[in-house]
Amino acid sequence: MFGRQKSESKRSLLALNSMEADTIRHVKPNTLRTCRFHRKNRPTSPSDLKDFDVVLTTYSTLCVESKRGGVLHRVDWYRVVLDEGKPKRPSVV
Numbered sequence: 001m002f003g004r005q006k007s008e009s010k011r012s013l014l015a016l017n018s019m020e021a022d023t024i025r026h027v028k029p030n031t032l033r034t035c036r037f038h039r040k041n042r043p044t045s046p047s048d049l050k051d052f053d054v055v056l057t058t059y060s061t062l063c064v065e066s067k068r069g070g071v072l073h074r075v076d077w078y079r080v081v082l083d084e085g086k087p088k089r090p091s092v093v
Contacts, residue, residue: 010078046074
């Protein structure tokens with residue numbers, strides 16, 4: 001979807017509301033390589049995400065990334081999941 005960098009894996013982006021970002025805890029340990037793309041310590045390059053199966057973020061982070069053409073929008077995602085739970089700014093996403 002978004003990207004410019006071709007994906008060699010079936011990497012997925014999950015945009016969840018902040019309360020649901022812990023959903024990944026329901027997955028068996030060591031079955032998925034996950035990255036939490038949130039706050040100031042998030043990756044700065046699409047290549048930083050290449051080793052992950054799932055990248056978790058929030059609607060707010062996705063909106064900020066969208067406005068500045070950030071890292072999330074430079075990856076060729078296999079799947080993008082937008083959780084309808086309780087988006088903070090539905091008019092922006």
